[in-house]
Amino acid sequence: MAAHSSVIMTDEQAPVESGPILAVKGLGVDFNVDNEWVMAAEDVSYEIHPGQILAIVGESGSGKSMSSMALLGLLPRNGRSHGSAKMLGKELIGAPQGTLRRVRGNEIAMIFQEPMTALNPVLTVGEQIREAVEQHTELSPAQAKKRAIELLRMVEIPEAERRYDSFPHQFSGGQRQRAMIAIALANDPMLLIADEPTTALDVTVQAEVLDLLRKLNKRLNSAVLLITHDMGVVADLADHVIVMERGRIVEAAPTAQLFAAPAEAYTKQLLGAVPHLGSKVGGVLTDVEVVDGHLSIHEEYAEAALRARETHTASGVVPALELTDVDIEYPGRFRQPPFKAVSGVSLTINPGEVLGLVGESGSGKSTIARAVTGLIRTSGGRVRIGGTDITDLSARQLLPLRKKFAIVFQDPAASLNPRMSIGESIGEPLLLHQKLGRGALDKRVASLLEDVQLPVAFRNRYPHELSGGQRQRVGIARALSLQPDLLVADEPTSALDVSVQAKVLELLQELQRERGFACLFVSHDLAVVELLASHIAVLNKGNLVEQGSTEQVLKYPRDPYTRRLLAAAPVPDPAIQSLRREQRTALLAAGSSE
């Protein structure tokens, strides 16, 4: 390092002697709970070589994060680690804090899940990067600033000099994560630990960040330890995969091999649970072809799709839900103008139909879900449920209509009253609308619990005693208690692990088939929507950009935004994913030049 003549360190690192950067052997993590040691991870062994991306996959509680935190000595106070982790031959486990501090941010750097909370809001992004540079080097402030700007440029932030003085809130979510990556790369770390680096990001932004990570990894020849629950991200980025379950490594294999021929039952089950975009309709973006990085779209395919769409709207039944030119505004405060969350959205759901409403964060999809259930007022247009216009109804007039529709919320932990037993929560709509006696109510609650495949004894439990999936089942039972004609599901599975998500989706599908209610299924995940919905509507910044049958929208999207969305969604199949990457790059490039 001392031999550097220029301020800016070279992007190309000298190839490290061919040993592994990190060799973990028999690593275990325990936690002390009430004077008992509980195992969080056990016998974790792996090696990472220069230039390699190793992914650790697992569901929540699998120990994937804790075993990585142990490397940096960042366990919670009641945790302990044992075993061995050698960083270039230097033992990390049991090393004194001082040594570990020198390692952290210098040889091993970390990227966290939530870039907003990881950046200090009162310091400019540039200062924070400069600080990271100054921590471990002896550069002068001016040199450090130069290096910081260089890093900003490296993570592809436009106008790096000007953006150096921006505050975190002036950055978009994706840019913030890029800034975090810049901080992590400040001292050319040998190993980058990325803990769910894209989980908080929208798919299109996620795609860009993943591309960046891949590029940087190739350029810097450092190793990346990727911790994630998302098989799509693994397929997109990783060379090797380790699957963890309940603190133990279940399977370790090169990515292609793991996806093509998983050896262990758990891996098979995990892969089987991941919804696969395009599996139901047979492919996505079939009319988009990329030849030599050049985009060509076969419009003729879409023609057929357009004709089919007309037949859909022409059907004569009374729709379960009809939105016409709906505008929704959030009132401004003091001198702030009101914020228009949704403008001019029209859509129709026929009885027994499932419509998937897809969009990224801030697209207004949850706002629509709340407006449909009368939780917020529309500022323009009409909302009709089963032919009745609910737009101007007072709360009292709306009350008898409320048994016709119901909503399932995103976060099952927050949507159940913690002080009400499961039975009370499920029975509440019945109590309010049907005034049943105690015995009849008990019977209905019991049968509803059976419908969602929960033991009847759960009625006396409280929400905190249930797991996430069980809570969401309770949410579904509550929503279905009055046998509604329309179910609004607002991201019902996005807070759940994939295997749990698969089961909840299956249940929802089964109940929908059995009872034939119409469903507005709001989600950011195209693959999930594809499984359930017969029709899809795509929202972008409060505008409906595309609407049609699932097949049309997935295979022959007409709108460039839909195309970008489809191209960006990672598919849990490394072979397909590498083909799709081309498509994605072309489409995203076309999108950013718009």
Add this chain to the structure above:
Amino acid sequence: MSNHQNPRDDSRPSVELSEMTLQSQDTDIATAAPTRAQTDRIRTTEAKSQGRLIRERFFRHKGALAGIALLALIFLLAFSSIGFAGIPGWWNKDYDVLAARFNEGRPTLTLWPFSLGEHPFGQDVLGRDYFALTMRGTQTSLIIAFIVGLVAMVIGTTVGALAGYFRGWTEAFLMRITDVVITIPTVVIAAAVAGIVAKAGIIPFAVFLGIVTWTGLARLVRGEFLSLREKEFVESAKSVGASSFRIIFRHILPNTVGVIIVSTTLAISGAILLETALSYLGLGVVSPDTSLGKAINDNRSALTVRPWLFLWPGAFIIGIALAVNFIGDGLRDAFDPKQTRVKQ
């Protein structure tokens, strides 16, 4: 193990872990469906209401139990010894009867061998039996403290709940009233009104104190409501058509019980001190009636000569305040179902 990160804290459970262990059991459906017999057993044991669960948790809290025991003892002693509302007690002397002083009014209580003697807590300057006087003072102070707590709780919770839930004009109006009540010093209102109210008896006096001390609780409850009303379970209740009344009382209020209980407890121990202060200024309890505060202040010049005139009422004030605080602590833990194990 040589790798303890921090051996001192090994025994401390952490939030991170309790989450992790919970999630690691995230099996979605109960894997082993309970058998018929098991189901029945669960139902019979689980059918116990939330009230019973709270009681169980409360009775596992040692501090709270000690508090309850102490408070009950003080209650029993105060009300059974000299009697209450015309019902005679087992102690044969009255607090307002003057008598010749015996051994300069020193306490005759001896612990070993145990004997009460003629005047266990001694006599005051006028020769009144200090045990009867302290008991009477304890009665008054307890009644005042609990009425103040009750009144403050009802007004504070109602104002806070309405302001926090309805927002808008309701909130602006109620909170400005609260601000006005806060800005007027209690002593000033007391100086103007308390003298008159206190003459009407201790119950009107206590209600009056409650009317000027609800503000802290109102603000706390409003704060809780502000955050809880944005929770999804409230939205969920709205979406099934629950009325505002039901949402406030069935959904939100039970989630604020912890806050309400803790601050009511503080209000109760605060009320004892407030009553003492006002009695000191001659604005509280009026002779010939007495309270613990008044007993101390009546004898404030006797500290060096007859310390027992300070000691006894003081010990009872501390005892009541401590017991009430411990009970509040235990109740808060009991009402929080997230806390499966009670703090030792």
